[in-house]
Amino acid sequence: MVRVSFREQVLHAREEAILASVNRLLAEKGFDAMTVDEVAADVGIAKASLYKHFASKEDLAAAAMVRVLDLALEKIESLRADALATPLDQLKEVARWTLQVQLAGEMPSLPAQNSALRAALAGHAVYLDRLMQVSEQLGTWITAAQAAGSLNAALPPEIVLYTLFARACDPVLALLKAGGAHSDAQIIELLLSTCFDGLRARR
Amino acid sequence: MVRVSFREQVLHAREEAILASVNRLLAEKGFDAMTVDEVAADVGIAKASLYKHFASKEDLAAAAMVRVLDLALEKIESLRADALATPLDQLKEVARWTLQVQLAGEMPSLPAQNSALRAALAGHAVYLDRLMQVSEQLGTWITAAQAAGSLNAALPPEIVLYTLFARACDPVLALLKAGGAHSDAQIIELLLSTCFDGLRARR
């Protein structure tokens, strides 16, 4: 247990609050549409104070991404504890978790092709580290599931990994949600089915 | 054959050139990152001239979307001519076509959750009309394929439709392309496989 001063605790709590707001706004509007003024207003502090904690808007987004990746690592770790689950089950559970986060409006969506943001993330050491950790953990399960014959072995592992990342921000979820015809639980099961079982019928 | 004056032909050609540029820039950087200055420079005319043709930036994007949807309708129409193809085949061919367009860097990607743009599109009659036409054509094939037992009948048709739309802009393609490990043809087949066959192995 590391000793932290009271002041440091307050600081940390404030930064957590900031990241929670950023996370939600990023999920709701995306990086470009989100403004720093909004974030400040949502947290309830002045914009200049924000910049004492984070150097730039890109930095805010990166920190939010690190936060989500850390949560993913926690989830992965808890799934690793279950020795009975097959690698395929574990991959499915991770996918289910990402959909739950997205349904809760807490999955930050970063337009994949953005220029300024992409460059900032590509140079953000902590973000890259977390991304690699998640990729490695999932990669282990992917190759294991392919070896076990439960995951299509004809697919390069990287495409499976990319697909899982992409489905975590799948716009189909928002469309289904907007349609209003299905419950949250149904939406998740339908999306998991299209992802793992595919659109074609299985006999 | 409708008679059109020479002047109208020139006008039309210029607007086609504008839309081609918008299409490419929209595919490359997305709506928010694209600037009207860039479009004007790319076409080789002054920005003010652009605004004589299109009332706003949103209007530009909507026109580009209509153009792509019209191309999709053409593709669909040509596929309808093939009486031997099954509905599933035809859906796959449409999906393949969207991936080819995306690979060519000509699939305009509109951040699905954008505010100003979404509102503009939701009020754009021509865009909505084309979107409905495409949806109806695909819907026919979807229900036919489900009746034939080739498409998973447990999926609501709408989720199949949404999934096909979403895969047309799937960020996984850009990631695979950036990886450089696969040819364009391989990328398309891999993506079609993950979409229609799913990640799970089929026996």
Add this chain to the structure above:
DNA sequence: GTCTATAGCCAGATAGAC
């Protein structure tokens, strides 16, 4: 309809007092 020049606005970032 095309251009140059500019209005008007908004968002990211900072100065400087407390």
Add this chain to the structure above:
DNA sequence: GTCTATCTGGCTATAGAC
């Protein structure tokens, strides 16, 4: 570290001459 007030730059859109 927090605030108010401000700077700065870039972007959409338009005025007005030709």
